[in-house]
Amino acid sequence: MRIGASLLLKNGFCYQSYRWQFLRPLGTLQNAIKILEERKVDEISIIRYCRGEDDVSTLDHDLDLITKIDCITPLSFGGGIRDVLTLQKIHQLPVERILLSSAYFEKDQMLIEKAIELFGKQALIAVLPYRVSKEKFEYFHCRLNQFLDCDMSFIDKHSNEVMFYNIDLEGCNHAIQLEPHHFPLPNPKIILSGGVNRTFIKKVRNLDFAAVSFDNASLHHEFNFSEL
Amino acid sequence: MSIICSNCLHNDRHPFGISFVDNICSGCYTHQEKNSLDWHSRRESLFHIADLAKKFRSKGLTYDCVIPVRGVAEDYFVIEQILSLELNPLLVAINDYFFNDIGWHNLHNLITIFDLDSQIFSPNFHEYRELVSTSFRKQLHILYPSLSLNCSYPVHVANERGIPLIIWGQLQPLEQVGKFSHLDSVEMTKWSQIEHDRLGYDIAQVIGNGAHLNPQHLVYYDYPIRARNLGSKAPTGIYLSNYLRWDPLKQNNSILKYGFKPQRETATFDPYERAGSSVYYTAHEISRLHRHGYRKVRDHINREIRHGRVSKKNGENLYQYYCTQKINLAPFFDWLDVSESGRQWIFQHLLGQHTDIITDESDSNHIQYSEFLPASIKNMVSTSFAQTVEFVAFGKGI
Amino acid sequence: MGNIRSITNAIERLGLTSNLISDPDNLTSDIIILPGVGSAQLFMHKIRSRRFDIAIKDHVKRGNKIIGICLGFQVMTEFSEEDGGTECLGLIKTQTISLNKLDRILNHNQWEKFSLRKDDLFLSEDHSSLLNQKKRVINGRVFYNHEYGVKIPRNCIHYKSINTDTLRAFASIYYNKNIIGIQFHPEKSQATGIDLLSFIL
Numbered sequence A: 001m002r003i004g005a006s007l008l009l010k011n012g013f014c015y016q017s018y019r020w021q022f023l024r025p026l027g028t029l030q031n032a033i034k035i036l037e038e039r040k041v042d043e044i045s046i047i048r049y050c051r052g053e054d055d056v057s058t059l060d061h062d063l064d065l066i067t068k069i070d071c072i073t074p075l076s077f078g079g080g081i082r083d084v085l086t087l088q089k090i091h092q093l094p095v096e097r098i099l100l101s102s103a104y105f106e107k108d109q110m111l112i113e114k115a116i117e118l119f120g121k122q123a124l125i126a127v128l129p130y131r132v133s134k135e136k137f138e139y140f141h142c143r144l145n146q147f148l149d150c151d152m153s154f155i156d157k158h159s160n161e162v163m164f165y166n167i168d169l170e171g172c173n174h175a176i177q178l179e180p181h182h183f184p185l186p187n188p189k190i191i192l193s194g195g196v197n198r199t200f201i202k203k204v205r206n207l208d209f210a211a212v213s214f215d216n217a218s219l220h221h222e223f224n225f226s227e228l
Numbered sequence B: 001m002s003i004i005c006s007n008c009l010h011n012d013r014h015p016f017g018i019s020f021v022d023n024i025c026s027g028c029y030t031h032q033e034k035n036s037l038d039w040h041s042r043r044e045s046l047f048h049i050a051d052l053a054k055k056f057r058s059k060g061l062t063y064d065c066v067i068p069v070r071g072v073a074e075d076y077f078v079i080e081q082i083l084s085l086e087l088n089p090l091l092v093a094i095n096d097y098f099f100n101d102i103g104w105h106n107l108h109n110l111i112t113i114f115d116l117d118s119q120i121f122s123p124n125f126h127e128y129r130e131l132v133s134t135s136f137r138k139q140l141h142i143l144y145p146s147l148s149l150n151c152s153y154p155v156h157v158a159n160e161r162g163i164p165l166i167i168w169g170q171l172q173p174l175e176q177v178g179k180f181s182h183l184d185s186v187e188m189t190k191w192s193q194i195e196h197d198r199l200g201y202d203i204a205q206v207i208g209n210g211a212h213l214n215p216q217h218l219v220y221y222d223y224p225i226r227a228r229n230l231g232s233k234a235p236t237g238i239y240l241s242n243y244l245r246w247d248p249l250k251q252n253n254s255i256l257k258y259g260f261k262p263q264r265e266t267a268t269f270d271p272y273e274r275a276g277s278s279v280y281y282t283a284h285e286i287s288r289l290h291r292h293g294y295r296k297v298r299d300h301i302n303r304e305i306r307h308g309r310v311s312k313k314n315g316e317n318l319y320q321y322y323c324t325q326k327i328n329l330a331p332f333f334d335w336l337d338v339s340e341s342g343r344q345w346i347f348q349h350l351l352g353q354h355t356d357i358i359t360d361e362s363d364s365n366h367i368q369y370s371e372f373l374p375a376s377i378k379n380m381v382s383t384s385f386a387q388t389v390e391f392v393a394f395g396k397g398i
Numbered sequence C: 001m002g003n004i005r006s007i008t009n010a011i012e013r014l015g016l017t018s019n020l021i022s023d024p025d026n027l028t029s030d031i032i033i034l035p036g037v038g039s040a041q042l043f044m045h046k047i048r049s050r051r052f053d054i055a056i057k058d059h060v061k062r063g064n065k066i067i068g069i070c071l072g073f074q075v076m077t078e079f080s081e082e083d084g085g086t087e088c089l090g091l092i093k094t095q096t097i098s099l100n101k102l103d104r105i106l107n108h109n110q111w112e113k114f115s116l117r118k119d120d121l122f123l124s125e126d127h128s129s130l131l132n133q134k135k136r137v138i139n140g141r142v143f144y145n146h147e148y149g150v151k152i153p154r155n156c157i158h159y160k161s162i163n164t165d166t167l168r169a170f171a172s173i174y175y176n177k178n179i180i181g182i183q184f185h186p187e188k189s190q191a192t193g194i195d196l197l198s199f200i201l
Helices: A029-038 A056-068 A082-091 A111-120 A152-158 A198-204 B025-032 B037-060 B071-084 B103-111 B125-139 B144-161 B172-177 B189-197 B205-208 B215-221 B246-259 B283-292 B299-308 B314-321 B330-335 B338-350 B352-357 B374-379 C004-013 C040-049 C052-061 C098-104 C190-200
Strands: A004-012 A013-018 A022-027 A043-048 A074-078 A095-100 A125-132 A135-139 A146-148 A161-166 A189-193 A211-214 B065-069 B091-093 B118-120 B166-167 B236-239 C032-033 C065-069 C095-098 C108-117 C138-144 C148-150 C159-161 C171-176 C178-183
Touching: A004 C108, A004 C190, A022 A029, A022 B025, A022 C065, A029 A043, A043 A056, A043 A095, A043 A211, A056 C171, A095 A111, A095 B037, A111 A125, A111 B103, A152 B091, A152 C108, A161 B091, A161 B189, A161 C148, A198 A211, A211 C138, B025 B172, B025 B299, B025 C171, B037 B166, B065 B071, B065 B144, B071 B091, B071 B103, B071 B166, B071 B215, B091 B103, B091 B144, B091 B283, B091 C004, B103 B246, B118 B144, B125 B144, B125 B205, B144 B166, B144 B189, B144 B205, B144 B215, B172 B189, B172 B299, B205 B215, B205 B299, B246 B299, B246 B374, B299 B314, B314 C095, C004 C190, C040 C052, C052 C065, C095 C098, C108 C171, C108 C190, C148 C171
Parallel strands: A004 A043, A004 A211, A043 A074, A074 A095, A095 A125, A125 A161, A161 A189, A189 A211, B065 B091, B065 B166, B091 B118, B166 B236, C032 C065, C065 C178
Antiparallel strands: A004 A013, A013 A022, A125 A135, A135 A146, C095 C148, C108 C138, C159 C171, C171 C178
């Protein structure tokens, strides 16, 4: 099981997000990456904070920032990838995998196929922010800024892995998570994120998930990812 | 357009970063957490950490924790708390050559009154001064070398001696701007030191800016690469403010009984924070103003607003008052050995916009409180002393 | 191409320089690096349409070094099963097949242990610009992300297999004189990857 870290990027700066409601600044992207690498993180996901419509100048500024970073760890990037032009811009970056969310809700086949053509199917990760309400999964559509249903079989077929992002526990690394939910996809296809802490990792270690991803907490404490 | 917090005086420009929700800044938002946290159970967590550290002592080590100190009021409070946990600390201090007579008194008094072992490191003066000069010239930051040493050296000591715990006082990014939640229980990390204390760069980058120094001589200015294994863990650094409900003014006032001497300042009403420094409210103050656009007293005022001792309106008036207080840079330039033409160049090219508050005189004996300072605060800050000797080069005979 | 930037950054980290070329006539370096992200069919189509296949083969015939990374390694084989089947460059006498075929694994996206001695690389001429480096052994971990793998022929000494029980039939690295193929991503394998690049560049 890979152990990674997610970094939320907004206006060229990293932020921490708490329960999908409150942002706190974190620091510069390069510093965060440098330290995570030293601590032997398996992978880093850079997610642009993007709810509702995106802003092209902000996107270009963020892409420019990614161009300049020095990183020798597998990088995933996403947030606001909604057209082919953006995909082509990202293709020039030192990014291994692509995070798409709204495109899967909207079944944007053209965009997804272009992403496969440019990056390979093994590079595609579907991101599903979710919460559990009355034992039912509710998924958040970032572009429309609301909870909506999604076609899980479409997502399963057109992605390599799926990141289930728990928005209720996001940023709450102190929380004691109960057993992980029973997800609608097989565990080897799933990346768990939102409220991941070291205790949770011990619980899910033998459940055959593809990966877990720390959100805010990866930089709050000094630990080596390879020792988890 | 700049956002200003509706509760305190912070705007959206702070060196640690700041965010806003409904016009309330993250500092004020996070301060509210203090009202709902279970401080009893958080203190219990501290006992648990202390117990783990004591186990190392039982394995034959003399000290179970390091407390980095400067001799400031907060250090007295921290030690008082740590001793109540029955820990056996080693105090570690840096001689940054900026201590005045009050500073050396307070540090010496700290070590004596609590009767604790200590280690004081005096770096090579010429290398240190070269670093100060370079960091001032390039980043307009005179305290960068001091901060680097104060952050890193205790970690080196803990690492080299196999001491498992380092105990710091307040977590400034949380207390000032709510950069973290209390519940995150953020620890000391190399990332945090780079991001918050070192402006995002390490000492090698300072050298790269023109200082003629050998990096091998500056090991203690940087975080140790990887601490030796102590049960496969490097020393853990914790912040007491994550475990105790933190109220600096009240705490600092409570430790006067130990013989601590607060220092009277023109730049602020708070005589406790960084008392004993020849530069914190002079050269460092002007550099902060230049780099970040505000004076330190704003952090103090915001703190008191959040603790309910000052209204926002009074706080604005207080800030206006302290913004007009003058700063004398001459002693610092003398220490740095800056020529007259050099000083003129600095005033013209670096500090031109602040010449209205720069003076050649300092008179800390006739400091008056602002009329806007409430009585509740005046009572807690009324004891203070004027420095009589600056830049006391104790221990090196330079 | 996706990981080109990562590779050039890694090369610069070693204090070396690289040229990105889009015209086979500009292929004058001693070392070619074939990166690869995407799929075999599209990659080979692009190589052939720009006559890079001929230039690459000439480069190798002259004894110059070629390093293929991930898909770049796979297209150096004779044939790839990807996209229904694609004829490849034929520089390495084996085939690229789906991981699913032999070991029922759809996708290998993991860090695995990796070890190598510098002497194993059988370098006839050491092009390394780090000749005096003392490091002679790499022992660390490397990052894989692939759905197809290079099948190791029987009794072939030029391969090291992927260090996991389930994927031993597939190559992690191939080294034979001037041809080096790497299935993992050295440019994204942190210190271990940089060490390997310092050996082979």
